[in-house]
Amino acid sequence: MNCPRCRERDSRVIDSRISKDGLSIRRRRECQKCGYRFTTVEEILREGLTVRKRDGRIENFDKHKILSGLRRACEKRPVPVEQIDMMVNDIVLELEARFDQEVPSDRIGEIVMARLKPVDKIAYVRFASVYRDFRDIAEMEQVINDLKEQERK
Numbered sequence: 001m002n003c004p005r006c007r008e009r010d011s012r013v014i015d016s017r018i019s020k021d022g023l024s025i026r027r028r029r030e031c032q033k034c035g036y037r038f039t040t041v042e043e044i045l046r047e048g049l050t051v052r053k054r055d056g057r058i059e060n061f062d063k064h065k066i067l068s069g070l071r072r073a074c075e076k077r078p079v080p081v082e083q084i085d086m087m088v089n090d091i092v093l094e095l096e097a098r099f100d101q102e103v104p105s106d107r108i109g110e111i112v113m114a115r116l117k118p119v120d121k122i123a124y125v126r127f128a129s130v131y132r133d134f135r136d137i138a139e140m141e142q143v144i145n146d147l148k149e150q151e152r153k
């Protein structure tokens with residue numbers, strides 16, 4: 001990379017730091033000609049995740065959809081906004097770790113539900129009702145009964 005001041009090509013690395021998440025490295029460099037110091041960032045470029053819908057269509061993964069789904073489910077529940085943001089980040093990291101590129105849409109829902117369950121039971125049931133598209137009250141009852149069952153254990 002050229003020196004931003006004199007365009008010289010050669011620079012010397014004087015310090016390297018790996019980011020907390022381990023996904024990028026910042027390098028402090030010094031121009032060999034004029035001594036100017038600058039920083040470069042090296043990071044892993046990921047291909048964007050895509051989602052395979054139930055009907056087979058492929059679309060770009062959009063974390064804002066998860067965010068709005070979670071916000072809706074958590075409306076008027078004692079779940080802080082920061083916690084929702086953190087859940088979304090964790091979900092994205094989990095998807096990126098588990099899937100190479102293409103994620104089946106129902107797996108996203110399952111992962112979101114697994115994260116939401118220990119946080120807020122009502123929000124969990126709300127999310128499940130939208131995501132699983134409950135057809136009648138019996139299906140909702142089933143989810144609630146499962147929750148009760150687990151709480152007893």
Ligand SMILES: [Zn+2]
Nearest residue numbers: 003006031034
């Ligand atoms: Zn220079």
